[in-house]
Amino acid sequence: MTQITTNTTCIEVKKLERMAFILKTVAHPIRLGVVKVLDKYKKLSVGEICDKLGTEQSLTSHHLASMKLKGMLKAKREGKSVYYMIKETEITKIFSCLERCNCNMG
Secondary structure, three states: OOEEEEOOEEEEHHHHHHHHHHHHHHOOHHHHHHHHHHHHHOOEEHHHHHHHHOOOHHHHHHHHHHHHHOOOEEEEEEOOEEEEEEOOHHHHHHHHHHHHHHHHOO
């Protein structure tokens, strides 16, 4: 397995690639908002997500489809509605990490 060695730390390249993939997938305000509301409410329809984020349905649907395709979300059809849930629940830890370091957010 390929590894990068810095000082005395070995970091697996595959792990870094996975971390980068996750960060790229959620690196948009709407996608971050989706993760945050789904972390709080666990299962929401597109319309409910739009209401909570104040976003347009077409744009939100586009982001949800992309996040589902990349394995971050799962969807379940119930009647005429599709409900979204976080598939990789560990992703929600990003928020607590960012909030702890303040990230120069003033």
